[in-house]
Amino acid sequence: MSVPLILVADRHPDTRQQLCASLEDSGFRAIGAGSAPDIWNALDSTPVSALVLDADLRGADGMDLCRDVRERSQVPVILVSANCTEVDRVVGLELGADDYMAKPYSTRELVARLRAVMRRGRTERALGLRRQSEACFDGWAVNFARREVLGPDGRPIHLTAAEFSLLAVLIDHAQSVIARNRVMELAGVREAPSSDRSIDVLVSRLRRKLSRGGGTAPIITVRGVGYMLSAAIDRR
Structure with a gap:
């Protein structure tokens, strides 16, 4: 089985690099994206297993980027944000995110949630065959x-x-x-x-x-x- 590839979308280069390194230490492959075009290029050219998307990637309308991704791809999306009110979580899920995490978060928790959203996809494929x-x-x-x-x-x-x-x-x-x-x-x-x-x-x-x-x-x-x-x- 191939190693899952995680796309980390965050506007801060240091954060992207650190998270990619942590995910690789946890057994994944990881690549970074610092803008919406970077996300589209990665999704169009690479077999991405899941996307970790910073809600602040595109400023005030950053969460709309989640909706744009969902309209173009079925890749599992974990939306992360510094805001974690119930309204923010509901909006993120309504826009098509598979999960929502508040900053700061631990790599261990992120890894667990990534495995959960990817397992959902594998379960769907197995059930689809039956x-x-x-x-x-x-x-x-x-x-x-x-x-x-x-x-x-x-x-x-x-x-x-x-x-x-x-x-x-x-x-x-x-x-x-x-x-x-x-x-x-x-x-x-x-x-x-x-x-x-x-x-x-x-x-x-x-x-x-x-x-x-x-x-x-x-x-x-x-x-x-x-x-x-x-x-x-x-x-x-």
């Missing part, structure tokens, strides 16, 4: 091979890697309540204490996207327990 090619519910069609989701009107809906992984887990356990921590584990959400709200934000994002067109997403929250996809699944 699943039948398509699952339908309430007019929605999910094609696992193409990672494509079509709404009842036939239009495609864009899901981030984390959202697609969550939907796949809910489909696999349709009409059964899944404990919150178990959902986090199966969906590849990073290891976190039970008080972490990342999975709740992820469920909210998915529910909102499945509610487009005036319908109601069949994702039920069982308070104090977990979540359930209430629709019947037709596998093809």
Whole structure:
């Protein structure tokens, strides 16, 4: 198995170099990027396994860069920022980040989270081989091979890697309540204490996207327990 390549995007050269060196000491390969063009060049020319993206890379609108990356690539993204209010974390996740970390952070924690987001991708590929090619519910069609989701009107809906992984887990356990921590584990959400709200934000994002067109997403929250996809699944 090849050594994962981590793209470290930070506007401070010393920070980039130090983090790249620390990641290499932890068993990864790492390259740095100091600007948006550097990110695009790396993603277009190199098999990047994950991106560590500084929210301040492009100044006041730096977090929008996360959205731009997500629109062009499915590479796992860990967004890092000096701000770590709940609003900042929610905005980062809404923009498509797979995880969010506050500065300062330890290399050990970053390594753990990188492994978690990359493991999610490997899990999705393995599940995709085992699943039948398509699952339908309430007019929605999910094609696992193409990672494509079509709404009842036939239009495609864009899901981030984390959202697609969550939907796949809910489909696999349709009409059964899944404990919150178990959902986090199966969906590849990073290891976190039970008080972490990342999975709740992820469920909210998915529910909102499945509610487009005036319908109601069949994702039920069982308070104090977990979540359930209430629709019947037709596998093809």
